[in-house]
Amino acid sequence: MSEHDQHDEAADDAVVDAVLDGGVPDTDPVWGLTVLALGQLRSHAAAPIDQAAADAHVAAAVNAIATAEPPPAAAAVGAPGARRVGKVLALGVVGASLLGGAAAALGGTLSGSTEEHPAVVAEVAVDADAAVAVAVVMAEARAEGAAPGLADGEPPGQAVADGDGPTTGRPDCPDDERGVGVGDENRSTEMATGPCEAPGIAGTPGEPATTAPTPPVSVGPPTSVGPPVSAGPPVSAGPPITVDIPEPVGRPEVDQDDEREEKDKKGDDG
Amino acid sequence: MASPRIEHPPERIAAAQRGDARAWRAIYDDLAPAVLGYLRLRGARDPEDLVGEVFLQVAQRIGSFEGSGAGFRSWVFTIAHHRLVDEHRVRERRPLVLVDTPLERPAPDAPDDDALAVVGTEQVLALVAQLTEDQRDVLLLRLVSGLTIEEIAGILGRSVGSTKQLQRRGLNAVRRLLESDDPATDVPR
Numbered sequence: 001m002s003e004h005d006q007h008d009e010a011a012d013d014a015v016v017d018a019v020l021d022g023g024v025p026d027t028d029p030v031w032g033l034t035v036l037a038l039g040q041l042r043s044h045a046a047a048p049i050d051q052a053a054a055d056a057h058v059a060a061a062v063n064a065i066a067t068a069e070p071p072p073a074a075a076a077v078g079a080p081g082a083r084r085v086g087k088v089l090a091l092g093v094v095g096a097s098l099l100g101g102a103a104a105a106l107g108g109t110l111s112g113s114t115e116e117h118p119a120v121v122a123e124v125a126v127d128a129d130a131a132v133a134v135a136v137v138m139a140e141a142r143a144e145g146a147a148p149g150l151a152d153g154e155p156p157g158q159a160v161a162d163g164d165g166p167t168t169g170r171p172d173c174p175d176d177e178r179g180v181g182v183g184d185e186n187r188s189t190e191m192a193t194g195p196c197e198a199p200g201i202a203g204t205p206g207e208p209a210t211t212a213p214t215p216p217v218s219v220g221p222p223t224s225v226g227p228p229v230s231a232g233p234p235v236s237a238g239p240p241i242t243v244d245i246p247e248p249v250g251r252p253e254v255d256q257d258d259e260r261e262e263k264d265k266k267g268d269d270g
Numbered sequence: 271m272a273s274p275r276i277e278h279p280p281e282r283i284a285a286a287q288r289g290d291a292r293a294w295r296a297i298y299d300d301l302a303p304a305v306l307g308y309l310r311l312r313g314a315r316d317p318e319d320l321v322g323e324v325f326l327q328v329a330q331r332i333g334s335f336e337g338s339g340a341g342f343r344s345w346v347f348t349i350a351h352h353r354l355v356d357e358h359r360v361r362e363r364r365p366l367v368l369v370d371t372p373l374e375r376p377a378p379d380a381p382d383d384d385a386l387a388v389v390g391t392e393q394v395l396a397l398v399a400q401l402t403e404d405q406r407d408v409l410l411l412r413l414v415s416g417l418t419i420e421e422i423a424g425i426l427g428r429s430v431g432s433t434k435q436l437q438r439r440g441l442n443a444v445r446r447l448l449e450s451d452d453p454a455t456d457v458p459r
Contacts, residue, residue, distance in 0.1 A: 012438050019413050034445045038413055041394045045307025045414040 277339035287332050298325060301343065305350045307414045311398065312354055312406065320357060324350045344421040347411065351425050397447045405440035408433055 018024060018035045019042060278297060285293035305324055309317040327349050335345055398406060404426075411422045423433040 008438060009434065012434070012441060015441055016412060016437070020416065030445055030449055033448050034441065037394045037397060037448060038409070038444065040391060041311070041398060042307075042413050044391045044394070045304075045311050045410070 278342055279339055283332075283335065283339065283342055287335070294329075297342075301346050304415050305346065308347070308350060308410055309354060311395070311410050311414060314354055314357060320350075320353055324353050327353070340421075343415075344417060344424065347415050347417060347421075348425045351407075351411075397444055400447055401440050401443055404436050405443060408436040409440040409444075412437060 015031060015035055015038075019038045022039060024032050024035055278300070282293045282296060286297055302321055302325065306317055306321045309320050309324075314320045324346070328346055331349075335342060337345065398409070401409065407426060408422055411417045411425065412419070417425070419433050419437065420430055422428075423430045426433065428436075
């Protein structure tokens with residue numbers, strides 16, 4: 001690296017450090033203004049997630065469920081921001097086991113391991129977008145007592161076995177006492193039983209889901225919430241696409257054999 | 271001003287890998303605003319929603335993460351950048367809003383505080399929108415996300431030297447725009 005390059009690099013570092021530190025470099029006024037402008041950009045970008053707006057979305061969704069005609073699941077999905085809020089809350093706030101039980105009771109698909117709670121939540125959010133929104137709302141409503149008919153109702157009493165991991169146990173037990181049963185290789189939705197302090201009873205193999213105690217919310221058929229939302233295209237590091245290759249302009253391609261045949265024919269004629 | 275960069279200790283990352291809610295909360299609280307800021311300034315159509323997607327992916331893949339706290343931050347921003355690229359691929363890209371307002375410049379002897387007051391946020395956004403996409407990526411990851419040149423080079427798949435060059439050109443372009451009368455003027459890049 002040349003001395004000139006080293007000097008330039010040091011100057012760049014000084015500007016960047018000044019922006020990161022919130023200071024002003026002791027250089028010429030235009031660089032000072034540059035630092036201030038970029039510092040303002042940094043401040044603007046660092047605006048926190050608007051928790052009040054998120055709370056408002058949840059409240060709207062709770063209200064939609066509490067007041068709408070069936071199916072309430074569809075109403076919650078239609079609430080502005082329900083999906084986004086569902087995901088954010090699922091990751092940061094809502095207990096995964098409660099969410100999982102509620103989502104399953106609402107007909108959402110629950111895949112992934114319940115052993116790793118965030119992963120379960122992630123799967124619920126991706127595979128059963130509608131269910132997660134409702135489940136989050138239910139969890140919020142239960143916690144806050146915000147929605148009549150939801151807050152005080154018996155939570156969905158359905159154990160969820162995902163096939164290879166523990167079940168979520170009894171959702172009506174306190175978080176720290178909730179039993180954890182061991183699922184089997186096949187999906188089972190058998191009711192978890194047993195005292196809160198004890199592990200839940202393992203699900204039985206591969207039978208169709210059994211009916212759980214009726215949750216306090218009337219739930220529409222799963223089809224009413226629309227198709228499952230997919231996770232989107234896989235992540236890749238390649239360059240952005242949108243490459244439109246124009247049609248070649250000019251002489252159209254001619255099959256050489258045809259051309260040769262044409263010449264031969266003319267030759268024969270001539 | 272943005273909060274200082276936090277390095278998550280390995281124990282916290284390990285706890286998050288086990289599904290510890292408090293560890294997740296700490297990680298989310300620290301990184302989500304920075305990820306949101308980066309996505310917002312890079313023109314994501316629904317940045318809040320994309321933040322959710324990013325952290326879903328973080329949650330799904332954290333079991334496979336191995337490395338330091340600094341590496342974790344870089345790893346999260348790699349996911350954020352890739353999600354952004356994917357979003358741009360499937361949607362028509364929405365450019366940053368250009369503000370057709372001449373940049374108000376301070377009087378030559380105005381103190382710096384006054385200078386800050388007259389460079390509005392929208393005007394700063396207009397300045398950044400004039401940069402090339404590569405320059406914008408580097409500057410935003412450097413200044414908004416607080417990543418090092420080496421980390422940015424890894425995220426963008428570039429050499430460290432090339433990343434430094436992009437940073438220099440980006441800084442110089444912003445400076446030239448501030449010197450010019452109109453922030454929307456094309457800048458030599």
